[in-house]
Amino acid sequence: MLKKLIRFFNLIHVALVYIAQVLMIAMVLIIFTNVILRYVFNSGLMWSEELALLFAVWFIFIAMSIGVKQDLHINISVLPKKLVTPLLQVILQKIKNIIIFVIALTMLIDGWKLVQFTLTSIMPATKLPAGLLYAILPISSIIMIYESLMDLFNVDTNDARVDTMLSGKEPFINILKGGSNG
Numbered sequence: 001m002l003k004k005l006i007r008f009f010n011l012i013h014v015a016l017v018y019i020a021q022v023l024m025i026a027m028v029l030i031i032f033t034n035v036i037l038r039y040v041f042n043s044g045l046m047w048s049e050e051l052a053l054l055f056a057v058w059f060i061f062i063a064m065s066i067g068v069k070q071d072l073h074i075n076i077s078v079l080p081k082k083l084v085t086p087l088l089q090v091i092l093q094k095i096k097n098i099i100i101f102v103i104a105l106t107m108l109i110d111g112w113k114l115v116q117f118t119l120t121s122i123m124p125a126t127k128l129p130a131g132l133l134y135a136i137l138p139i140s141s142i143i144m145i146y147e148s149l150m151d152l153f154n155v156d157t158n159d160a161r162v163d164t165m166l167s168g169k170e171p172f173i174n175i176l177k178g179g180s181n182g
């Protein structure tokens with residue numbers, strides 16, 4: 001059961017990387033197009049700012065959840081490395097995971113409330129529900145909760161095939177099929 005859960009979340013992370021890439025490209029294209037339209041043709045896309053904001057928010061929270069898995073967040077090194085024993089490193093890592101867990105749990109609870117509160121509001125230009133802007137909060141927080149708990153309890157969630165795919169050496173479809181090129 002645990003292996004299936006780990007595989008599921010690894011696939012989620014791979015999909016999130018692709019979603020983040022698409023969001024970033026779309027955001028850049030929308031903003032670039034709108035700048036050209038405004039300054040060259042003296043007209044713009046009414047919905048471009050809202051959609052770019054939506055994509056930016058989703059991109060940021062997706063990147064944040066990926067950062068928890070890959071341990072990419074800022075770590076504060078106050079003590080010289082010679083003074084930090086391996087045991088102290090483990091303790092500090094556990095404390096960091098507990099802090100991430102608490103923050104992610106708070107994001108989940110308050111993010112869910114925010115989504116429910118804003119779901120009936122409509123964004124003026126795109127006519128999309130405002131809750132869509134905040135829907136990524138509970139999604140990314142669930143992933144961060146999972147990753148912080150797995151790290152806290154020393155469960156190895158790394159998959160060499162997923163790492164290979166993320167490096168561009170193996171297509172995503174092979175990961176879904178359970179196969180490998182190498």
